[in-house]
Structure formats: C-alpha cells, structure tokens
Amino acid sequence: MKEQTVPLFKPPLLVWTCLACFVQLGIFATSNGFYVWFPSILNSLANHEGDETKICDVLGANAANNNGTVAICDDTVNTMTFQRAILVGLVFCSMYLIVGIIVDLVGKKPILVIVLFAAGLCGISAHLVSNQLAAVSLFAIFQMSGACIGLLTAVVVELFPTKLRAMAVCLSLMFGRVGSVLGSNVIGILLETSCGVSFYLFGGLLIVCSLLCLTLPGKQNKKADKQAVLEPSLNEMHEPA
Template identity: 60%
Template sequence: MYLVGFGVYNILQMLLSGFILMGVIMQSMVMGYVMPAAQCDLNLNLTQRGWLSAIPFIAIIITSYFWGWIADTRGRRFVMLFSMIISAVFSALASFAPEIYSFAVLSFISSIFMSGPSAVVYTFLGEFTNIRHRDKIVAFGSSFVGIGTLVLPAISWLILPLEFTYPIEFLGINYRPWRLLLVACALPFIIGTVFLMLAPESPKFLCASGKFEECLAVLRKMYTINRRLPEDTYPVKALIPEAHSCKANENTGIAAILFSMKEQTTPLFKLPLLPWTCLTCFVQFGIFATTNGFFIWSPTILNSLISHEGNQTRICDVMDAVHAQVSANSTQVVCNDVINTTTFELSIYLGLVFCSMYIIVGFLVDFMGKKLILVVLLAGTGLSGIGAHLAYNQHLAIVLFAVLMMSGACIGLMNAVTVELFPTKYRAMAVCLSMMMGRVGSMTGSNLVGLFLATNCGVSFYLFAGIIILCSLSCLFLPGKNKGPIVTKPTDEETRNEAQEPA
C-alpha cells in the first residue's frame, strides 16, 4: 500500500465512504423527526412512538453479526451495494404505509439492510489506506456522521413545515411532508450506490481472497491517480500467494453457513484477540449509549430549557417541573403534529458542534495518535456531563450538555482502532460486533435516559458520564500508535499470514 502513495484516490474514497455514513446516520435518526409529525396520521401514542424510533437500532443489533460474516466472506463492496439499494427502496415504500403495523414492518426491513453499510463502510475505507494515513482518513470519513446530524434537521426544517396534502385513494392515505422526509433521507443511499458501482472492491480483501490479479489492477489504478504516473511503471508485477487465502465460501445450506459464521467468529473470542474484542465492544457500547441516548431526547431537553421562564436553575430542575406539570394537567395525549422550528435550529447548532469536533479530531490524530485522543476526549466529555447536571447557568448547562454528546466523535476512532488491531479475515466481523454492541448501547441509553428524565433526572447524567469516564480509562490499555494487527498463535496459519500488508 505504501507504493501506491496517498492522494486524490484516497480522498475520493473517503468522500464516498463519508457520504454512505451520512446516509446511515440520517436513516437511523430520521424517526426522531418523523414520529412527532406522523402521530396523527398513524394514530400513535407515546409508547408506540418510542418503539418505532428504536426500530433502526433493533434491526442493527439483530443483523450486524450476519452482515459482518457476509463482508468477510463475500466482500465489503458487495454488502454495501446490495444492502443500500434495498434499504432505500423499502424506506420509500414505508412512506406510503397507511397504518402503524405496515409502517413498522417496512421500516424494520429498511433498517435491516441499512445496518449492512453501517459498520462495513469503516473497514472498506480503512483497507484502501496504508497504516501511516489510515487513522486520519477514517477520522475525516467519520466526520460525515457529524455532517449527517447537521443535514438531517436542515432537511426536516425545509420539508416538515410544508402544508401540502395529496390524497391517495387506493391506499387510504394523505401524502404529507413527513412521508416525503422518509424518501429524502434515503437519497444518500441511492446516490452512494451509483458512485459505489464505479469503485472497486477493497484491495486487502481481494489479496486475502486469493484474487491477486484483481488486487494488482486496483493497486495500479490507485498508483496512477495518486502519483500521476502510467500504470506500467508500477514496480510490483506480481503478488506472492499467501499460505492461506480466505476465498469466498462456496458451500451452500444452513449448516455450511453456520459453520462459516462460527469459523469467522470463534477467533475473536480466543486469545490473543479476546481482550481487544471485549475492549472495543465495551467502549463502543458506552459511547453509543451516551451520545445516541441523549441525542434522541435532546430536542425535548433543549426545548424545555428554552421555554423555561423564571430564575436560573439546573437542567433536571426544569425537566422535573415540566414532567410534574404534564402529569397534573392530563393523562390524555392530544394529537398535535406541529413541530416548533426552535427544535430544528437547536439541532442544527448541535450538528455544527459535532462536525467541528470530528474535523478537529481528524487533524489532530496524526500528531497525538488515537489512544491519547480517545483518553482525553472521553474523559473531558464525561466530566462535562457531570458539570451539565450541576450548572445553574442555563447557557453553560447547554454548552456542557453539547460537549457530553461530542463523545460520539470517538466512534470513528474506535473503528480505526478495530481495523488496525484485527487481521483482514476477521476485521469486518470485529467491526460489526463492536458496532452491534454500540447499537445495543443506543437502545439501552435512549430507554434509560427517557426513564430517568421522568423519575430521577440526575441519575442519567451521573450514570452515563461515569460510563464515558470508564471508557476513557479502558482506552489506556490500547497498544501504541500504528502497531498493526494482532498476530495469533503460530498454529493459526490463516490469521498469522493476514497480519501482512499487501504491496
């Protein structure tokens, strides 16, 4: 990979992967904006809104393992092409759902396929870049997650206030703005699919699969674009076959599939990979639980603070007062699907903060290294979470609350750590497992934050700030900068050979 250089090709690959990541975050979070606007059309109560908002996370938890196995046996590009287009189609179909059950089923199917690129894209991007520049390129690619959190409320602000209504008689529905928003958030996947069709498979995967001529063709193209030299001047003329190549599994049948999945997973839970599997899964769980747990409830929290009249007081004092007022007034939910534009404005400001942090991390990672950034950033955001609860100045509380959610900027870095630690054969599976645990964290965090906001608000801040600080301490055990994949025991021939970089 060093011979092909680093340049325009890698930047284009980063932009493509980032665009796909932006589609993932928009598909994952769009329910938070759709549910308030759709509650009248679908006759939703608060409990149903909560479960529908959790559908993307449930789908990713259930299917991440499966997508990791396919990516390690069939290819990274294949998984993303196949899953993105189907996810976009079912998302568009969900916009025509007449009632809650069909909407839930179609959204769930769309989310199942959305989970395909959600973790595989990090592996895909990392394997096009040599170790020297991998941290930086993955960090910048991850910044599109922050861009997605900025684009989503902006698009919602453009679409949801519209007042059009188009009746579709045979479905018995009125096509309203919230339905159009579902289609709009699927567009990044459609555009990403078109551009991905022009991109090749990961050269690392091709080499590990024994497809040496195809791997060389990709490397020559990268060499030509990065170094602006003819392909025939590329010094490598042939690749030496490894003792083992992870060719795509050609066996069929459930038994063969289960055996293949077992073969891909078992090494992750054996030494020397087991400690790193546990560490990456735990840290991703903590980051996702905190970031997404609070992000889903951030419009509620921020709007309550902005609407508060009276003396300066803590976030939780305001939330307790709002909850007490709602409980005292009525137990019946009034159907009101009008969304205050303040929600969009505040969400855009949060998106700007996220983008800034992602970009800053991308510039600093080459100088400080992933380990130091993870330790410092996670510790700082955790302490800010405690400060957000204790602050009586509401402006300061909002700033500290935003900083707490900036721990999400470490998701990409942890994926870069995983790509670096694990051999090619198990890399996509390792990333998918850690991301699956992250989505479990999202589910856990969103439900616990909602529960504690209604019962004991302060616990939510102390609990998740403490988890983030514990994640920071766990990152102290990570190896130093760019140590390369962990090599397993000499008897495990396949993993040992995977530790080598292709030319």
C-alpha cells in the same frame, strides 16, 4: 462465519474483543441515547420561565405539572430550540474536522482518551450548572463523544488480524447499536424518575470507557515500519542485465 467469530472469543483476542464491544456500547448508548431526548430537553429549557435553574429542575417541574388528573399536551416548539440544536451540530462538525487534522500527528489512542474523558466530565457538569447557555454548551460537548465511533472502529481494524477484522468491526458496531436502544430507553425512564442519575451514570460510563482506552496500543512508528520493509529490498542481490 464460525472461523471468523470463534477466534475473537479466545485468548489473546478475547480481551480486545470485550474492550471494543464495551466501549462502543458505552459511546453509542450515551451519544445516541441522549440525542433522542435532546430536542425535548432543549425545548423544556427554552420554554422555562423564571430564574435560571438546572436542567433536571426544569424537567422535574414539567413532570410535576403533568401529574394531574388531566394531561395537557403542549406541542409548542420554541425557536430557541432550533438555534441551540444548530450549536450542537456545529460542535459536531468542528470536532470531526479537528480529529481529522490531528489524528495522524497525535494518534488515535490519546484522542479517544481525552475526548471521552472530557465528554464524561461535561456530561456530569451539565447537570450541576444553573446557567442555561453553559448547560447547553456542556451538553453539546457531552454529545461530542459520538465523534469517537469512527476512531474506535479504526482502532479495531488495527487490533485484529486481517482475516478477522471485518467480523470484529461488525461485532463491535452490533454492540453499539444495542447500546443505542438500551441507552435511549433507560435515559427516557431516568429523565422522568431520577434525572440526575442519568447524567452521572452515562457521564461516568464515558469516563470508564476513556480509562479502558488507556490499555490500547500506542501510536506505531510508521517510519520504522517503512524502513523495515525497505531494508530487505536494499540487501537483495541483482544480476547484471
């Protein structure tokens, strides 16, 4: 294990190790962290009565109502919550299909940069809009960042030598799991105390991750690599049978 771990924290692999771990942590913390609270957010929006308002205003009103001396537990789940959850699931499915179709044509790096940047902007925008349908749609795209977990894992496999790949993938995913735990707890606290900060913080985190992905190597020319492999065999001398 030592032979597989120590080289990851030495130049020139140290930079890629830190980048992979940080980006995985950011993606897991945002997608899984918000997903834990997503049903509660949807239910609060569905049960909101009155004029359309921002997500954090609805959550803040619910928190204010529960600050009395007598706590009232309302476990009512609005059917609209399930409908909107299905919408988010469809967005996830469509995203995985689109990525699977275009990844060989476009490359992993552009998809990572574009998806993470767009998801970060949508996360910040979801806090700013007052229309519920628009807010839920933007929030669904915000959650779409989770589709980049597999892509980043594939990039990690390409970045490291064969004997270190398994450990590099495990290490990055371990940081991702840590991000899930930290993200869900931090978001839960912020939604009650400073709701807007949670959207700005984690939306900005995704944007930072997308900018870091710009440093990744570009798409390799597979045709050139294949030609390089074939050329030696074409130049070999063969004895007649």
